[in-house]
Amino acid sequence: MSAWLPVAPCTPRDCAHHEGAARAALPAAALLFAGCALTLLGVLCVPAVLLLRPSHRDRLTRRWAYAVVRAFGVRIRITGSPAGRARPASGELVVANHVSWLDIPLVAAVFPARMVAKSEIRNWPLLGPVAALGGTLFIERDRLRSLPHAVKALAGALASGSRVAVFPQASTWCGRDGGGRFRPAAFQAAIDAGAAVRPVRISYRTTGTNAAGAAAFVGDDPLVASLWRVVTAAGLTAEIRVLPPVPADAGPDRRALARTVQSTVASDRANLPAASVHH
Secondary structure, eight states: OOTTSOOOOOOHHHHOOOOSOBOOHHHHHHHHHHHHHHHHHHHHHHHHHTTSOHHHHHHHHHHHHHHHHHHTTOEEEEESOGGGGSOOSSOEEEEEOOOOTTHHHHHHTTOOOEEEEEGGGGGSTTHHHHHHHTTOEEEOTTOGGGHHHHHHHHHHHHHTTOEEEEOTTSSOOOSTTOOOOOOSHHHHHHHHHTOEEEEEEEEEEBTTBOSOGGGOOOTTOOHHHHHHHHHHBTTOEEEEEEOOOBOTTSSSSHHHHHHHHHHHHHOSOOOOSOEEEEO
């Protein structure tokens, strides 16, 4: 791995453990099967979904992503203005902190968007070709020389009116120490395209505990272990806070814009007008 890439200090041993009640093995196994089956069903339906009109495609994507998170036994809490979920007339960069693999369907349940992903995913069986078909923007994270091309591709997508979602910490963090700093490359793309930045804050809690716990997917944690930890964690809730958009010219350069958005996402309690809890 390239030395310039960010590495989180979070480890499964220190950060990824459940602090609440646990589900029995049989109900947990049923949730695991349901979640994986629904995920696979969505993957297989991508070619057909792409034939739909954008508004219908977004609606179906939101419902599927929401159902995936719920199928794994995780409750969802959405806080913020529902108006912010509508597809913008121009491009929009959705920016979120990164805690877990659950973040991807959680963001899609609110903001269906083209995702930015590491280039290795393109070569994954089944998921790679489908991700490419769905408009995923692949980034070669370990090649610094490829960064200008990646920024140009991202700016082009935004300029064409696409909504693009990115996790600018470039690694998963458990969130207990605020996480890593937001890398500025994606924000340069927003500036180049004149696209607004939509910050969202992701957090996870179990009953009475405001910590990532079971949801944290950090370090060298195997995916299978993380999946099992999630489905056995009773009372796990995922919360996504929809924050007000930040204009691309909110700072003098990409680094200032990144700091502004990071501060907004890290802000513990923004005054948001509406909330909904789904069981």
